[in-house]
Amino acid sequence: MANYVGFIGCMMVVFALVRGANAITYTVGDSYGWAVPPNGSIDFYANWASNKTFNIGDEVVFNWNGTHTATQVPKPYYDNCTKSGLVLASSGLGVTFNANDTLYFLCSVDTHCELGQKVTLVVGDGISDTNNDTGAASSLTVGVLCAFLSAMVVFLLNYI
Incomplete structure (x- = not known):
């Protein structure tokens, strides 16, 4: 019985690790990269992002040639093109x-x-996790929680 439960615990850990490995890296603008949109296409990046589903653990990479920055700003700055914020300069x-x-x-x-x-x-x-009442616990992914619970089950079964 203990071997069976240990096997189940190990499978849960493997599941958690595989789930974490499913993170996707996106290149902003795909092959076009991060540049002034072509032909005055003001919605170029909005269209690019609209068919993507970004999840916790995913990454976006800003690639460009020439002189550009990727500056993270609050929404009012974004709406007004106010150029003050956290700058990714490379x-x-x-x-x-x-x-x-x-x-x-x-x-x-x-x-x-x-x-x-x-x-x-x-x-x-x-919706920002930092603005809700659940605090830091809400940012735990299912994979991390599953790995923690699996480790606890395996640990406890060794003493039964």
Whole structure:
């Protein structure tokens, strides 16, 4: 019986590890990359993001040639192209999503933002985990919880 339960516990750990390995890395703009949108297409990045489902653990990478930035800003700054925020100043840098949220990025160089070089990324349900009453516990993924519970079960079964 103990061997069977230990096997179940190990399978739960494997499931948790595989679930964590399912994170996806997205390149903003796909092969076009992070640049002023082509042909004045102000909705280029909105269209790019609209067919993506971003989840906790996923990563977005901003790749560009030339002079650009990827600046994370609050929504009012995004709406008005206010170029003050957390700057990713090197191409190839990524942002890993660690909570449900809506994140806003723009290029803070010249008039690039006004020309459409900005993107909204909705992670999970888009509602920030830091703004709800459940606190840090809500940011635990099912995989982490499953791995913890599996380890506890295996640990306890060794003493039965």
